[in-house]
Amino acid sequence: MPTRLEPAPVMVERMVSSDPASSPSTSPESAPVIFDIRGLNVYYRDFHAVADTDLDIHQNEITALIGPSGCGKSTVLRCFNRMNDLIDGARVEGRVLYHGIDLYGPAVDAVEVRRRIGMVFQKPNPFPKSIYDNIVFGPKVAGWKGNLDDLVEESLRRAALWDEVKDKLESSALDLSGGQQQRLCIARAIATSPDVVLMDEPCSALDPIATYRIETLMRELKERYTIVVVTHNMQQAARVSDRTAFFSVDVGTQGQRTGRLVEYDSTDQVFTAPSLKETEDYITGRFG
Amino acid sequence: MQAGRNVLGTSAPLDLSGDPRRLRKERNVRRLFLSAAVFTILVSVAIVLSLVGEAVAFLQSIASEIDEGLGSLMADGWFPRRDRFDLRTIIWHTLSVSIIAMLVATPLGLGAAVYLSEYAKPGVRRVLKPVLEVLAGIPSVVLGYFALRFITPDILRNLWDTTQQSNLMAAGMGVGILIIPLVSSVSEDAMQAVPRALREASYGLGAKKWHTSLRVVFPAALSGIVAALILGLSRAIGETMVVAIAAGATGGSLLQLNPLYGGQTMTGAMASLAIGSDQVAGGVAAFQSLFFVGLLLFLMTLVLNIGSERLVRRFRQRY
Numbered sequence: 139m140p141t142r143l144e145p146a147p148v149m150v151e152r153m154v155s156s157d158p159a160s161s162p163s164t165s166p167e168s169a170p171v172i173f174d175i176r177g178l179n180v181y182y183r184d185f186h187a188v189a190d191t192d193l194d195i196h197q198n199e200i201t202a203l204i205g206p207s208g209c210g211k212s213t214v215l216r217c218f219n220r221m222n223d224l225i226d227g228a229r230v231e232g233r234v235l236y237h238g239i240d241l242y243g244p245a246v247d248a249v250e251v252r253r254r255i256g257m258v259f260q261k262p263n264p265f266p267k268s269i270y271d272n273i274v275f276g277p278k279v280a281g282w283k284g285n286l287d288d289l290v291e292e293s294l295r296r297a298a299l300w301d302e303v304k305d306k307l308e309s310s311a312l313d314l315s316g317g318q319q320q321r322l323c324i325a326r327a328i329a330t331s332p333d334v335v336l337m338d339e340p341c342s343a344l345d346p347i348a349t350y351r352i353e354t355l356m357r358e359l360k361e362r363y364t365i366v367v368v369t370h371n372m373q374q375a376a377r378v379s380d381r382t383a384f385f386s387v388d389v390g391t392q393g394q395r396t397g398r399l400v401e402y403d404s405t406d407q408v409f410t411a412p413s414l415k416e417t418e419d420y421i422t423g424r425f426g
Numbered sequence: 427m428q429a430g431r432n433v434l435g436t437s438a439p440l441d442l443s444g445d446p447r448r449l450r451k452e453r454n455v456r457r458l459f460l461s462a463a464v465f466t467i468l469v470s471v472a473i474v475l476s477l478v479g480e481a482v483a484f485l486q487s488i489a490s491e492i493d494e495g496l497g498s499l500m501a502d503g504w505f506p507r508r509d510r511f512d513l514r515t516i517i518w519h520t521l522s523v524s525i526i527a528m529l530v531a532t533p534l535g536l537g538a539a540v541y542l543s544e545y546a547k548p549g550v551r552r553v554l555k556p557v558l559e560v561l562a563g564i565p566s567v568v569l570g571y572f573a574l575r576f577i578t579p580d581i582l583r584n585l586w587d588t589t590q591q592s593n594l595m596a597a598g599m600g601v602g603i604l605i606i607p608l609v610s611s612v613s614e615d616a617m618q619a620v621p622r623a624l625r626e627a628s629y630g631l632g633a634k635k636w637h638t639s640l641r642v643v644f645p646a647a648l649s650g651i652v653a654a655l656i657l658g659l660s661r662a663i664g665e666t667m668v669v670a671i672a673a674g675a676t677g678g679s680l681l682q683l684n685p686l687y688g689g690q691t692m693t694g695a696m697a698s699l700a701i702g703s704d705q706v707a708g709g710v711a712a713f714q715s716l717f718f719v720g721l722l723l724f725l726m727t728l729v730l731n732i733g734s735e736r737l738v739r740r741f742r743q744r745y
């Protein structure tokens with residue numbers, strides 16, 4: 139029986155930037171750290187995908203991971219809920235402390251981790267089941283006992299989808315539009331009452347209106363959840379996130395491409411006064 | 427630029443009609459494949475027509491030459507050489523062998539498929555899958571003797587000492603083992619075809635492996651799994667060698683409700699009419715009955731195949 143992952147009673151607080159001028163209006167410095175990542179290295183077999191990354195994720199904030207394609211954003215995100223376990227040959231080194239517990243420690247059960255840390259994927263991936271069954275899937279497999287109807291309504295309301303689907307909960311989730319499917323996936327992720335919601339390019343398959351709705355939703359959701367979002371959309375990162383982590387790729391002598399964290403700061407700081415030229419070039423579109 | 431100058435840089439007038447030799451060659455290749463397809467269809471049609479012809483002749487000859495006439499189709503037992511052609515007997519035996527076979531093959535075949543597709547590490551899978559496919563190549567005569575020499579004396583006799591030397595149960599189990607590779611390999615392919623995104627959705631929600639396998643992968647692959655089971659069932663109905671060896675194939679048989687007793691199935695009856703001491707030759711009703719039973723078998727598998735297409739379409743989940 140694996141040790142149950144209990145939230146640590148004492149939250150670790152860490153300051154990211156000591157410069158108060160960089161502090162955005164929401165003052166993220168005060169938010170407790172819930173992910174404390176130190177010396178993260180990820181390999182796919184021999185391929186070194188991400189090198190020496192340190193990162194703090196703060197509670198009830200939206201943290202955006204940006205950077206060029208292939209720099210390892212998804213790889214890092216998938217370390218937060220041990221989704222990399224599912225990939226044959228993937229290996230994670232370093233510490234990923236979640237409320238002070240190392241997620242890759244020997245006594246941690248990945249299933250338990252994923253019940254607390256939900257995920258929304260790039261491509262909407264509803265189950266080929268009814269809307270209702272999509273929502274109740276997570277709570278059911280977790281053995282949740284309670285009023286499922288209420289839970290479905292509440293989750294759909296929080297995901298701003300209730301009004302559109304309340305009359306067809308029994309129809310197939312695949313009959314929804316792409317934007318609705320993605321909101322259903324968000325509703326499904328929050329139905330298990332997670333602590334953190336990870337989103338990997340949640341709007342990349344959506345039109346601007348659906349994107350706008352999901353961004354609005356993310357801002358609402360951060361009242362309850364901590365959100366980490368990967369995005370290729372600079373405006374999106376600037377609009378929704380509190381902090382931004384910029385990743386880049388180092389090309390080694392043999393042409394191997396290894397991702398690395400270049401700059402991490404409050405979003406205001408990164409977008410208005412990045413400390414590195416590399417970040418500025420990327421944000422202003424002069425990358426590569 | 428000069429008019430008529432083509433891409434090759436020559437100034438010959440533009441001609442797009444193509445090389446006649448190449449066109450002729452293409453036509454010939456097309457005809458070659460077409461004739462192969464037509465030949466196959468003609469052979470199938472000829473087989474069905476000859477079955478139908480002989481089957482009708484069989485009905486005519488029992489109607490005119492045998493005292494009971496068509497009533498002999500409902501006589502006591504299947505004894506073709508004594509003009510007793512009770513179809514219920516052999517149909518029931520075929521069903522009971524097939525049901526027993528499916529009871530063996532469904533849990534084992536699907537269990538193996540779920541294991542291979544969802545649980546086995548890639549290395550294990552790379553070894554086990556070919557092994558399973560080799561199993562599919564075991565000649566059925568080997569399984570017939572396995573049923574006769576091992577299943578009956580070492581398993582069934584130990585459980586029920588009234589078990590006959592030849593019995594439907596052993597034959598059914600032998601056929602079941604025979605179709606396990608078919609069932610598991612077709613349904614494993616169906617499970618492998620379920621997109622990775624659905625598995626990730628499930629694991630991302632904190633589902634355990636068996637939840638993901640049974641509640642996400644299995645339902646999404648259901649159409650393929652149903653197809654696998656129906657393929658297995660039609661193979662079981664048509665399987666001849668195992669039942670001929672293990673179920674008792676000589677003479678004829680009375681209707682046997684107890685699978686621990688011997689009996690002839692439809693295929694067993696046909697085999698015993700066609701070979702060995704029971705061999706019969708043209709003209710007599712007994713010989714023609716062979717085609718009649720063959721036609722019935724053909725219709726049964728046809729119905730199964732059409733039914734499976736429908737089922738598959740109904741169960742199909744888009745993903």
Ligand SMILES: Nc1ncnc2c1ncn2[C@@H]1O[C@H](COP(=O)(O)OP(=O)(O)OP(=O)(O)O)[C@@H](O)[C@H]1O
Nearest residue numbers: 182185187206207208209210211212213214225395
């Ligand atoms: N399953 C895998 N097996 C092997 N290599 C992988 C696998 N997944 C990712 N990689 C490699 O790891 C590196 C980082 O990939 P990752 O998907 O994390 O990039 P990303 O920053 O999310 O890119 P994108 O913006 O295009 O989604 C890439 O070079 C990629 O080829």
Ligand SMILES: [Mg+2]
Nearest residue numbers: 211212213338
């Ligand atoms: Mg990615």
